[in-house]
Amino acid sequence: MKKYWLGIESSCDETACAIVSPDLMVLANPLYSQIKEHNKFGGVVPEIAARAHLEKINPIAQKAFEQAQINPEQIQAIAYTCGPGLMGPLLVGASFAKGLAVDLGIPAYGINHLEGHLAAAHLSHPDLDAPYLSLTVSGGHTELVMVEPQFKYSLIGRTRDDAAGEAFDKCGKLLGLDYPAGSQVSKLAATGNRKFVRFPRAFHKQDHGEFSFSGLKTSVLRYTQTHSPEFIQENLNHICASLEEAIVSVLVEKSIWALKKTKAHTLVVGGGVSANGHLRTQLQKYCDKNQLRLAMPALEFCTDNGAMIAAAAILRQRQNLLPTLSKVSAWMPLAK
Ligand code: KG4
Ligand code: ZN
Numbered sequence: 001m002k003k004y005w006l007g008i009e010s011s012c013d014e015t016a017c018a019i020v021s022p023d024l025m026v027l028a029n030p031l032y033s034q035i036k037e038h039n040k041f042g043g044v045v046p047e048i049a050a051r052a053h054l055e056k057i058n059p060i061a062q063k064a065f066e067q068a069q070i071n072p073e074q075i076q077a078i079a080y081t082c083g084p085g086l087m088g089p090l091l092v093g094a095s096f097a098k099g100l101a102v103d104l105g106i107p108a109y110g111i112n113h114l115e116g117h118l119a120a121a122h123l124s125h126p127d128l129d130a131p132y133l134s135l136t137v138s139g140g141h142t143e144l145v146m147v148e149p150q151f152k153y154s155l156i157g158r159t160r161d162d163a164a165g166e167a168f169d170k171c172g173k174l175l176g177l178d179y180p181a182g183s184q185v186s187k188l189a190a191t192g193n194r195k196f197v198r199f200p201r202a203f204h205k206q207d208h209g210e211f212s213f214s215g216l217k218t219s220v221l222r223y224t225q226t227h228s229p230e231f232i233q234e235n236l237n238h239i240c241a242s243l244e245e246a247i248v249s250v251l252v253e254k255s256i257w258a259l260k261k262t263k264a265h266t267l268v269v270g271g272g273v274s275a276n277g278h279l280r281t282q283l284q285k286y287c288d289k290n291q292l293r294l295a296m297p298a299l300e301f302c303t304d305n306g307a308m309i310a311a312a313a314i315l316r317q318r319q320n321l322l323p324t325l326s327k328v329s330a331w332m333p334l335a336k
Contacts, residue, residue, distance in 0.1 A: 003076035006064070006100075007310025008057075010093030011085025011113050012139070013037075013044045015056040018306030019068035019075075022314055024126055028067035029300065029307045032056040035180065042179050043169070050088025057096045064306070072104055079313030082110025084140070109322050111312045113304075114141060115151070117270030119312035120297035120305070128295050133264035135255050137279075138271030139165035139180065142251075144209045144258045147268070151321055156258045157209025164247055164273045167213035171220040171243050175232060185240045186276050192241025197223065199246035201253075209258045216246055244278055252282045259292065266293040275302035 004027065009016040016031035034052045038044050065072060080097035083090060094110065101108035114136050122128050130149045133156070136142070142165075143158035162170065165182055172181020199219050202212035220243065224232060232239065251273075259267060267287060273279065274296055287294035301308055316322045 001074060004068070004070060004074055005310040005314060006061070006075045006078045006097075007306035007308070007313070008061075008078065008080040008093045008097050009113075009116065009304050009306045009309050010053045010057065010089045010096075011081045011083070012089060012304060013049050013052075014304040015053050015060050016304060016306040017057070017061045017064040018310055019064050019070060020307050020310035020314065022076075022317075024123055024311055024314060026123060026307045027070070028064040029305055030060055030063040030067060031305060032060050039178055042173055044086070044179075046086045046088055049086055050092055053089050053092040057092060061096070061100075072100070075104060075106060077101075077106050077313065077317075078108040079111045079309045080108060081113045081116065081309055083113065085113055107322075109313050109316075111309050111316075111323075113309075114143075114270075116308040116312045117274075117297075118147065118268055119315055120270050120301040120308035121268045121295040122315060123301055123307060123311050124298045125295040128266070128268065131264065132266035132268050132295075133255075133258055133262050134268045134270065135251065135258075135274075136271045137164045137251060137269070137273035139163060139169065139182075141271065142211050142213075142273075144254060146258075146262050146264065150319060151316065156262065157211065157254065159211040159213060161212050161214040162217060164211070164213065164251060165271070167216055167247055168243075168273065170217050172240075174217070174220050174224050175236065175239060175243075176229075180272075182273060183275065185244055186278065188237045188240035189244040189278065190237075190241075192237035192239070194241045194245040196235065196238035197242040199223075199242055201246055201250050204250070204253070207257075209254050209261070211250060211254060213247070213250075216243075244276070247273075248276065248279045248282060251279060252286065255283065256286060259290075264292075266295060268295045270297060270302070270308075272303040275299050 013034040018029040019027040144156040168182035
């Protein structure tokens with residue numbers, strides 16, 4: 001009987017489960033997005049998120065089994081996100097994973113969410129291998145990390161305040177867009193003039209790999225206070241294009257700085273913001289021109305999903321480096 005991995009992601013506002021084969025084929029990757037539940041509050045409300053995960057995790061896991069056309073006995077192990085993330089939501093995923101693992105008599109492994117985002121690129125690039133430089137850009141994180149063989153990480157630089165996704169979301173909110181605003185800013189930007197407003201780029205041309213986006217937020221706030229709502233509305237595509245340019249140009253500039261500094265030949269990008277078309281095109285241009293390899297996840301694996309969590313566990317298992325502490329063993333015989 002062929003065996004598979006079940007990947008569970010519940011660190012923020014997506015309840016996601018996936019069935020993935022040991023050779024990284026994704027058989028099913030359903031998720032429930034809680035966006036509508038958080039929309040009216042303009043951001044994720046942790047308590048609401050935890051309750052929604054509790055409600056949806058079982059139906060989403062069942063959906064994964066149905067879509068993959070396998071039964072739970074065909075699962076060899078479970079991988080779940082153990083952090084970083086919101087405490088309540090993480091607890092729901094971990095409890096579900098451990099409960100199911102004990103019931104099925106299989107192990108459950110806690111996986112770092114950021115490692116999951118990097119593993120997402122491996123789903124589309126199965127031959128990808130460390131060492132490589134990574135850029136993780138999500139709603140909660142923005143960091144450049146050198147990944148060495150055997151999952152050894154060294155931090156090159158990270159944001160001192162807001163994350164890139166957070167900058168998209170918060171600036172988008174100031175412009176009247178719904179949460180999460182990243183993909184809407186990007187859609188509007190497609191028809192806009194990127195030079196319409198010159199928003200600030202923190203640490204521009206400075207010799208380090210750190211980021212800062214809080215000043216950009218203040219600048220967009222000032223812009224909305226000094227221009228009429230009608231003007232903002234009429235020029236929303238140009239303002240969004242200028243905002244996207246301010247964020248993306250810094251991400252690209254610092255990635256180039258880090259590629260030169262580390263002399264890495266490969267850049268791996270992960271996290272929700274890696275779905276951004278402008279970022280993808282700009283990085284591709286630079287890497288092509290400089291004969292560097294660029295590995296990005298397919299669009300469906302950029303934002304939070306269960307497949308990336310399973311993939312991270314599979315990559316670790318291949319090197320015998322699964323986290324043993326999270327392995328669940330039944331402490332008493334369980335009634336079936
Ligand atoms: O990785 P993710 O799903 O969740 C976290 O781990 O945070 O990332 C979500 C973030 C949000 O801030 C969202 O606005 C952003 O990714 N995002 C985008 C795009 N799609 C999602 N930002 C810019 N352009 C996009 N196309
Ligand atoms: Zn994420």
